[in-house]
Amino acid sequence: MHGFLNDRIRIELKNIVGEKNIYESGFDKDAYSVDVWSVSRNWVDSGLIKELPNFVVLPENTEQVSKILKLANIYSIPITPRGAGAGGLGGGIPFFGGIVLDIKKLDKIMSLSAKSLNIRVQVGIMQIDLEKYLNSKGYTLNHLPASIYCSTLGGFLSTRGSGVLSSKYGKIEDMVLSLEVVLPTGEIINTLPVPRHSAGPGIENVFLGAEGTLGIITGATLQIYYLPEERYFSSFLFDNLHFALEASREVMVNGLEPSVLRVYDEGDTRDVVKKELGINIESGSYVVISFDGFKDIALAQKRRAEEIFNGYRARDLGAKFGEKWWENRYDPYYPPHTLESKKDLYGVIDTVATHDNIENLYLSMKSELESKFSEWGIIYTAHFSHWYKWGASVYPRFIVKKPPENSHDFMELNNAIWDCAVEVILKNNGVLSEHHGIGFQLSPYMRAQYRDGYKVLESLKKGLDPKNIMNPTIFGFDL
Amino acid sequence: MANYVCPVARYTKLETNTPRGLAFIYSLVAGNLKKIDKVAVERTYQCNLCRACEAISRDDSSIPELILAARRDIVEMNMAPESVMKLKDDICKNSRLLDKDWLESAVSSAKSLPDTVVVINYESESSKKIFLLIKKLLDRGNTGCIEINIGKHPAPAAMLDELGYKQLSGTVLNNLTFLIQNLKFKKMVFITPYDLELLLKTSTVDAGLSKLVHSFEFCEGFINSEKKTPAKKNEKIIYIDSGGNRKSGKFYEIPRKLLADSAGLNIQEMVWNGKESACCGGLTLQYLYPGIFNGVISLIYGELKEYGSKKIITPCPHCIDNLKTNEDLRNNYEIVDLWEMIFQ
Ligand SMILES: Cc1cc2nc3c(=O)[nH]c(=O)nc-3n(C[C@H](O)[C@H](O)[C@H](O)COP(=O)(O)OP(=O)(O)OC[C@H]3O[C@@H](n4cnc5c(N)ncnc54)[C@H](O)[C@@H]3O)c2cc1C
Numbered sequence: 001m002h003g004f005l006n007d008r009i010r011i012e013l014k015n016i017v018g019e020k021n022i023y024e025s026g027f028d029k030d031a032y033s034v035d036v037w038s039v040s041r042n043w044v045d046s047g048l049i050k051e052l053p054n055f056v057v058l059p060e061n062t063e064q065v066s067k068i069l070k071l072a073n074i075y076s077i078p079i080t081p082r083g084a085g086a087g088g089l090g091g092g093i094p095f096f097g098g099i100v101l102d103i104k105k106l107d108k109i110m111s112l113s114a115k116s117l118n119i120r121v122q123v124g125i126m127q128i129d130l131e132k133y134l135n136s137k138g139y140t141l142n143h144l145p146a147s148i149y150c151s152t153l154g155g156f157l158s159t160r161g162s163g164v165l166s167s168k169y170g171k172i173e174d175m176v177l178s179l180e181v182v183l184p185t186g187e188i189i190n191t192l193p194v195p196r197h198s199a200g201p202g203i204e205n206v207f208l209g210a211e212g213t214l215g216i217i218t219g220a221t222l223q224i225y226y227l228p229e230e231r232y233f234s235s236f237l238f239d240n241l242h243f244a245l246e247a248s249r250e251v252m253v254n255g256l257e258p259s260v261l262r263v264y265d266e267g268d269t270r271d272v273v274k275k276e277l278g279i280n281i282e283s284g285s286y287v288v289i290s291f292d293g294f295k296d297i298a299l300a301q302k303r304r305a306e307e308i309f310n311g312y313r314a315r316d317l318g319a320k321f322g323e324k325w326w327e328n329r330y331d332p333y334y335p336p337h338t339l340e341s342k343k344d345l346y347g348v349i350d351t352v353a354t355h356d357n358i359e360n361l362y363l364s365m366k367s368e369l370e371s372k373f374s375e376w377g378i379i380y381t382a383h384f385s386h387w388y389k390w391g392a393s394v395y396p397r398f399i400v401k402k403p404p405e406n407s408h409d410f411m412e413l414n415n416a417i418w419d420c421a422v423e424v425i426l427k428n429n430g431v432l433s434e435h436h437g438i439g440f441q442l443s444p445y446m447r448a449q450y451r452d453g454y455k456v457l458e459s460l461k462k463g464l465d466p467k468n469i470m471n472p473t474i475f476g477f478d479l
Numbered sequence: 480m481a482n483y484v485c486p487v488a489r490y491t492k493l494e495t496n497t498p499r500g501l502a503f504i505y506s507l508v509a510g511n512l513k514k515i516d517k518v519a520v521e522r523t524y525q526c527n528l529c530r531a532c533e534a535i536s537r538d539d540s541s542i543p544e545l546i547l548a549a550r551r552d553i554v555e556m557n558m559a560p561e562s563v564m565k566l567k568d569d570i571c572k573n574s575r576l577l578d579k580d581w582l583e584s585a586v587s588s589a590k591s592l593p594d595t596v597v598v599i600n601y602e603s604e605s606s607k608k609i610f611l612l613i614k615k616l617l618d619r620g621n622t623g624c625i626e627i628n629i630g631k632h633p634a635p636a637a638m639l640d641e642l643g644y645k646q647l648s649g650t651v652l653n654n655l656t657f658l659i660q661n662l663k664f665k666k667m668v669f670i671t672p673y674d675l676e677l678l679l680k681t682s683t684v685d686a687g688l689s690k691l692v693h694s695f696e697f698c699e700g701f702i703n704s705e706k707k708t709p710a711k712k713n714e715k716i717i718y719i720d721s722g723g724n725r726k727s728g729k730f731y732e733i734p735r736k737l738l739a740d741s742a743g744l745n746i747q748e749m750v751w752n753g754k755e756s757a758c759c760g761g762l763t764l765q766y767l768y769p770g771i772f773n774g775v776i777s778l779i780y781g782e783l784k785e786y787g788s789k790k791i792i793t794p795c796p797h798c799i800d801n802l803k804t805n806e807d808l809r810n811n812y813e814i815v816d817l818w819e820m821i822f823q
Binding site: 129 | 482483484489492493494495499500503504506507510512513516517518519522535749750751782785786
């Protein structure tokens with residue numbers, strides 16, 4: 001950005017949000033040039049990208065967001081909405097410079113209806129703040145992602161995030177009654193007050209998962225729940241992954257409602273479960289399942305699930321490990337910070353498919369990645385943690401412990417791994433990304449993913465964001 | 480990634496105030512990609528060193544230790560902000576533990592008291608009250624109790640250490656050790672835990688360390704031996720944790736245990752309590768960045784409003800003083816000292 005324009009924008013931004021809410025110094029801009037995407041960090045550590053945004057701005061209310069977008073339209077300045085930067089796919093990185101619009105100061109709780117059990121909030125609120133607030137009043141959102149301490153509600157709404165209780169309570173989009181959104185051209189709109197109706201298709205789904213490309217979500221009314229009377233946990237060891245998946249499928253298609261249902265593949269069972277729970281398991285597939293709510297109903301469901309599991313000769317490991325998993329569920333995600341960034345190349349290729357496809361998808365991806373990238377010693381493990389009546393999601397992680405030192409080669413290897421995985425996913429009727437969104441990393445695949453339907457997205461983008469200023473790298477729109 | 484357990488980041492919302500953001504800054508500096516500048520210094524001193532991030536991380540590697548190391552470097556490079564130097568000077572001027580003459584006279588005047596309990600106190604009404612309580616209780620058993628008032632600041636060694644003045648902090652600790660070695664006493668009770676913790680962590684001499692206790696431990700022992708049951712009350716009281724030492728846990732457990740033993744009390748735990756409690760940074764942050772200090776207290780105030788009670792209880796006199804700096808809190812809440820209530 002030309003110095004003159006830069007200066008002009010600063011003055012105008014100052015008039016909108018005040019000087020105290022604008023950051024322009026090197027370190028502050030650097031911190032907003034990365035998110036949790038390992039490639040972005042690798043590039044910063046190699047000195048290849050720095051200080052990407054021109055301005056980091058923290059508006060304090062929706063009107064200020066609106067004014068900033070109007071300003072950005074006048075000067076065609078790219079806008080990157082930012083929650084807490086915990087996205088793992090580069091979605092919050094301002095590759096084209098411009099303004100990072102950090103929405104975390106929009107964090108007010110507007111109202112709570114004890115009668116309809118809903119809450120109206122500004123979505124810059126940290127998920128942990130929202131959950132603790134609800135807990136203090138005897139409620140919960142039942143959206144408990146591992147990143148609860150480091151992500152905003154807006155981030156989850158914009159990536160269609162999911163938490164550990166999703167198999168019963170759904171993903172974040174299932175909790176939404178309505179949204180307040182600032183359109184790319186600055187108008188503030190509200191979606192219909194409730195999501196189930198026949199007044200046309202409704203519009204909240206346009207913004208859920210759009211990662212800021214079609215507007216900035218500023219407010220939401222969400223379904224809340226009473227804290228459960230009881231949570232029951234059980235844990236099982238199956239002889240192999242196939243039995244574990246089949247048994248879990250039966251639980252779901254028979255209409256049982258486990259809040260937690262996590263199936264670990266043999267690799268995760270051996271490594272992660274051993275490390276986290278201290279159980280010495282050398283083979284088989286570990287499963288943790290939980291039922292919550294009224295005691296008698298949860299207990300009855302638990303017994304039914306156990307019967308199904310017994311039919312697959314599952315070894316009952318008791319409640320203890322399940323309870324331990326619950327108590328320590330966030331721990332693996334909050335390792336100590338170290339000075340050194342991790343040199344590993346890693347990624348999570350979370351994918352969702354029907355029961356017909358999910359196992360094969362997982363197996364094909366595993367064999368393809370392990371054979372094609374064997375020279376890099378790729379490690380591939382997975383768990384299946386979000387279940388539906390019609391299918392399940394798989395959460396595969398790959399790690400290359402000794403990736404190329406050169407950042408360009410690092411990126412190339414990263415892309416080759418993703419290309420290979422995506423090919424398998426699409427071949428097996430999977431949908432790429434179950435709850436982590438698209439970000440920069442997955443944008444090039446969206447045309448292939450949506451096929452002809454991509455036109456619909458493109459038209460929406462053209463209509464809503466004519467100057468293509470909103471998160472322009474995401475979805476691979478060609479405007 | 481436990482970014483928003485950090486009370487400072489919860490208030491400012493800025494990513495470079497988070498543990499991850501700070502680690503990021505230092506990694507750029509360590510990798511020679513950037514030099515420490517004014518902003519890096521500012522972010523480094525805006526951390527309140529409450530150690531919540533460390534407490535919920537899974538091993539001993541710690542961002543607060545990185546911050547302390549960075550502050551020492553900053554001091555060495557003469558880049559410390561003016562407010563830091565001013566506070567350092569104020570601590571030096573107003574802490575008796577750095578005054579040789581005072582030390583000598585303290586030792587000579589209190590030398591021959593083997594059965595006495597010595598309370599290490601500082602200039603604050605709330606801590607004075609605790610001292611008087613302890614004294615009253617000990618008087619009943621004919622045990623002597625004297626107070627050694629170390630001056631304006633509750634924990635000069637910890638504060639200087641926090642600011643990056645390790646050597647000066649070491650001098651305070653040496654002088655404290657001198658005091659301990661040259662006094663005769665039954666127990667030495669520290670009203671706030673910070674200097675005691677630092678001493679226990681760094682001391683290489685056996686200066687009767689086993690006789691040193693934090694007031695929580697001392698009061699707990701006293702209550703246990705007296706087997707007192709506090710008066711019954713049924714009103715709802717909100718319990719606020721002190722920032723304290725998060726890893727040891729005892730500063731969280733002792734007051735809770737006492738409250739649990741106090742039949743009839745209707746105690747409301749705050750949801751941000753225990754290891755995750757919001758610490759306002761009353762040791763140094765209140766002088767360096769009063770805006771952030773007030774901001775964190777306003778977070779606490781915001782949470783308090785949700786509980787529908789106008790009475791709060793905390794075991795830490797320093798927290799009481801700090802909470803009272805907030806006008807809303809001072810005007811709308813009765814702040815009760817846990818020890819005062821229990822002993823009464
Ligand atoms: C340790 C760890 C564990 C994780 N576990 C989970 C998990 O269990 N479940 C899960 O779903 N995810 C998980 N994630 C991923 C991450 O938490 C989510 O992607 C979350 O959405 C990020 O939120 P954020 O506030 O940090 O958003 P950011 O990373 O800042 O942004 C994410 C995307 O949304 C856009 N955006 C943000 N806010 C808005 C807004 N208000 N309006 C429009 N666009 C916006 C950004 O531009 C970006 O494209 C995990 C991540 C980490 C690091």
